[in-house]
Amino acid sequence: MSKLFFLGAGKMATAIAGGLVKAGTFQADELLAFDVNPKAAEAFQNATGIRCVTADCKAAAAGAETILLAVKPQMLADAAAPLRSEAGNRLFLSIVAGVSIDRLTELTGSERIVRIMPNTPMLVGRGAAGFSAGPKANEEDIALTERILASVGIAFRVDEKYMDAVTALSGSGPAYVFEFIQALADGGVSEGLPRDMATQLAAQTVLGAAEMVLKTGTHPTVLKDQVTSPAGTTARALEVMYRNGFAATVIDAMHACARRSEELGKK
Numbered sequence: 001m002s003k004l005f006f007l008g009a010g011k012m013a014t015a016i017a018g019g020l021v022k023a024g025t026f027q028a029d030e031l032l033a034f035d036v037n038p039k040a041a042e043a044f045q046n047a048t049g050i051r052c053v054t055a056d057c058k059a060a061a062a063g064a065e066t067i068l069l070a071v072k073p074q075m076l077a078d079a080a081a082p083l084r085s086e087a088g089n090r091l092f093l094s095i096v097a098g099v100s101i102d103r104l105t106e107l108t109g110s111e112r113i114v115r116i117m118p119n120t121p122m123l124v125g126r127g128a129a130g131f132s133a134g135p136k137a138n139e140e141d142i143a144l145t146e147r148i149l150a151s152v153g154i155a156f157r158v159d160e161k162y163m164d165a166v167t168a169l170s171g172s173g174p175a176y177v178f179e180f181i182q183a184l185a186d187g188g189v190s191e192g193l194p195r196d197m198a199t200q201l202a203a204q205t206v207l208g209a210a211e212m213v214l215k216t217g218t219h220p221t222v223l224k225d226q227v228t229s230p231a232g233t234t235a236r237a238l239e240v241m242y243r244n245g246f247a248a249t250v251i252d253a254m255h256a257c258a259r260r261s262e263e264l265g266k267k
Helices: 011-023 038-048 057-061 073-084 101-108 121-124 139-150 162-173 173-190 197-215 220-227 233-243 245-265
Strands: 004-007 030-033 066-069 090-092 113-117 127-133 155-156
Touching: 004 011, 004 057, 004 073, 011 030, 011 121, 011 139, 030 038, 030 057, 030 073, 030 090, 038 073, 057 073, 066 073, 066 101, 066 139, 073 101, 101 113, 101 162, 113 139, 113 162, 121 127, 127 139, 127 162, 139 155, 162 173, 173 197, 197 233
Parallel strands: 004 030, 004 066, 066 090, 090 113, 127 155
Antiparallel strands: 113 127
16 A cells, blocks of 8 residues: 555656655655556666556555556546546546646546646756645645655645646746757857857856845846846847847747647647
8 A cells, every 4th residue: 555656657757756755755665656668667666766567557556545647648538547436535636737627536536636737857856836726625635745846846836727827937947948058058159169068058057047046035137137237248148139029039938838738728
């Protein structure tokens, strides 16, 4: 019998499970996972020290206090079907993208649902997540969700109507940042720097700037102004960014992402 059962053992499940053990939130023998892919199961087990089985999902999940759904959206209905008849009133956490609380209730047979939007920096313990609790999730369910997510980063509770916004910001946000890091590195290369050096300088610059926002609590605009001397090099660079609509492009991209998340949630 496990306290927490992972249905799916991919990278996000591996990150969360590993974070839980590392933080001491759970012991490895209190967790169990299932994945139909033997290679994924083996990778999960090697990375976390948690047993991962590949057969008889229903039996493996029997007695689990909480089930974390971590499969691809198109696989969820089939993956959850063996659990539905014995769902009872168990807590189901879901990191399945775009699937609403109502749909999760329908697929699992449980009314205790928490929907989570994680992001890939959880893989290095720096995740940023939003979560929304269903109407029958209790305060203990919410506290458990917060403890689980705190083991791999930070988390905020939001109304479900804002989950598409969370998807557009922190869910998909790492891809925007990776694109920016790549652009910085490309600019460095075009100015003559070696590729490896340019990439490390770009990544460390983004990391350091983010840490300044988080640790100082200072507004990003103030921090930006501290770098920008009148008529200086940074001012000239920012002028080009403003002229080419940098901020507007990022905001428009987020709107497009949120609308696509809404579309996927209706399928």
